[in-house]
Amino acid sequence: MTYRRGAVIPSAVILFILLSASYVYAGxxxxxxxxxxxxxxxIGYSYDSVKTEGGITEAVEKARIKVRLLDNTGDVETEAxxxxxxxxLLSFDFRFESxxxxxxAGGEREGDTMRVKMKTISGDSEFVFDVPPGLIPASMLPSRLMADSPAAGREYVVPVLDPVTVIAASSPGGFETRHKITGREGVEAPSxxxxxxxxxxxxxSGARVTSWITDGGELIKQSIPPGMTALRDESGRVSExxxxxxxxxxxxxxxxxxxxKDPRGLVYMKAEIEGISPEDGFDLSDAYRQSFDGKYVSIRAGDTSSVKSYKLPNTEPEFVPYLASENLIQSGDEKIVSKSREILGGEEDSLKAxxxxxxWVFTYLRKTGTAGIPNAKDVLKTGSGDCNEHSALFAALARAAGIPTKTVSGTIYLDGRFYYHAWNEVYVGEWVAVDPTFxxxxADATHLKLVEGDLNKSSVIMNAAGKINLKILEASSNEIRK
Structure with a gap:
């Protein structure tokens, strides 16, 4: 089977958007x-309830969608x-299953912090984040918006807790959500x-969502990328x-x-991009591989024969963020460190490493579509995954060896289309794009980078899904790649 990785947009991020869509008046x-x-x-549903009794408010959020990735079809569900x-906010409990x-994951408040304990197939972990003032679950958001004399043109910034965001973040935070009321209009929903x-x-979480909410806080309709619509149902009964x-x-x-004809051998590509705006937050230009002038993007695969590699580990202060262990890229974990050393066998040259x-990652991992939260320790244990899993495991192993490593997301050309994809960039004397999935x-020049950063940042790509258009102007595979 030709390996085709479709969406780097993970189902976890889509479910976050759906949960954030679960607006309800918190009476x-x-x-x-x-x-x-x-x-x-x-394709699915989103349900929530809010109940206050004896001064304690309990909110429940559930969402389920059926997804197909590569040859796999199944249900992805979250419950919080x-x-x-x-x-x-005193505590939360969260479950993601696919x-x-x-x-x-479960969180318990300790003063102005929240201690989170997480459990996955590879074991337990724990971390702490600072709780910003006014942090609420998504299901209580409309009460915050509707309680303060809503009017056209009013804007709000509200901290919202989403457990997927907390788990996936390279550093705790990222709770801020932004909202603008643009006016009143009639909206139709079945029944x-x-x-x-x-x-x-x-x-x-970087994705742009449009909602239609009544004065009483009832969500009637919502437009959710990529091309999804949520419609209110009055039956009160969930049917799957x-x-x-x-x-x-x-x-x-x-x-x-x-x-x-030879996408994996492409060393240069120039394309015209339509359908995106500066507000979408894309990383279309860097100082080493990709440039963008507002209309045209140019990509060079690079020639590693000219790279001046160095002796590992890298200890330069400017690269500390790209060597750090994270919730899902556990470069400091004992098993990750041990496997990295085993693979390298004492090799100290950065490029050779x-x-x-x-x-090793390319050979070790079985290529399969997944609908989950990519976790390097889990991937090492299961030995399978799609581009997100390849990228996460490679980043953990490389950082464990002292190689500054980024995770990036964008598109790649396969079989006549550009598919959303994840890969890595490493500093080996200069920044070089690498793709452990292939x-x-x-990495070849069809790798069009859209964003740099952790899983949460990849949700920005949803703003372009279904809208972005690429017109290939130049494509070359004539140069020699070392």
């Missing part, structure tokens, strides 16, 4: 149910429970007719009958106007 007791559609087909007192595995509601434009699978590859891939680690050092 003494309330429920909210929305069904999610893609291309007119029902929150406890608050006097508007202060055919690829299960992640659970409800036309409802007069406020239109709210929001930025949630007749769910269709969201084809993430189909929903997010970009057709190419040019057939590239990258080739060895990249080749075993490439350097």
């Amino acid at each position: 003494s007791s309330s429920e909210n149910l929305l069904y999610i559609y893609s291309g007119g087909r029902k 429970h929150y406890r608050l007192s006097g508007g202060k 055919p690829s595995g299960k992640v659970t 409800l007719g036309v409802i007069d509601a406020w239109r709210v434009e929001s930025v949630l 009958d007749g769910l269709s699978a969201l084809d993430i590859e189909g929903a997010t891939s970009i057709p190419s106007d040019v057939a590239i 990258v080739r060895m680690l990249n080749g 075993g490439q050092v350097p």
Whole structure:
């Protein structure tokens, strides 16, 4: 089978957007149910409830979607429970489950911090984050927006807790969500007719979402990237009958106007980009591989024969962020460190070490579509995954060896289309793009970088899904790549 990795947009991020969509008025007791559609087909639902009794507020958020990645189809589900007192978040419990595995996490407040304990297939871990003032679950967001005299043009910044964001963050934080009320308009939903509601434009974990909310805090409709719509249902009964699978590859891939005969050997590509805006937050230019002038992007694969590699480990202060251990890239873990040393066998040349680690990950991991939260320790144990898992494991092994390593997301050309994809960049004397999914050092020039950063940053790509258009102007494979 030709390995085709479709969406780097992980189902975890899509589920975060759906959970954040679970707006409900936080009165003494309330429920909210929305069904999610893609291309007119029902693919899942989002449900929440909020109940206050004896001064304690309990909020529950659930979401489920059916997804198809590569040859795999299955349900992805999240469930979160929150406890608050006097508007202060006290604790939460979270579960993420898919055919690829299960992640659970629980947080308990300790003063102005939250201590989180997480459990995955590879074991338990623990971390702490600072709780910003006014932090709330997504299900209580409309009460914050609607309680303060909503009017067209008003803008709000609200800290919202999403457990996926907390787990996936390279450093704790990133709770800020932004909202702007753009006006009132009639919106139609099945069985409800036309409802007069406020239109709210929001930025949630980097993704742009449009909601229609009544004065009473009822969410009637929501537009969610990539091309999904959530519609309110008044039955109050969750039904999982007749769910269709969201084809993430189909929903997010970009057709190419040019057939590239040897994409893995491409060393230079120039393309015209349409459908994105500066506000989307893309990283389209860097100082070493990719440049963008506002309309045209140029990419060079690079020639590693001229790289002046160094002796490991790298100890330069400027690279500390790219050597750090993270929640999902556990470069300091004993098993990760041991495996990295085993693979390298004492090799101290930075470029040679990258080739060895990249080749090992490429060979070791079984290529399969996954719908989960990529965790380097889990990937090392299971030995399988898609581009997210390859990227996470390579980053952990490389950082453990003292090689500054980034995770990046963007698109790659395969079989006549550009698919969303994840890979890495390493500093080996200069920054070089590498792709452990395809075993490439350097990565070919069809790797169009859109964002740098952890799993949360990849949700920014959702802003372009279904809108971005690429016109290939030049493509060359004539140069020699070392």
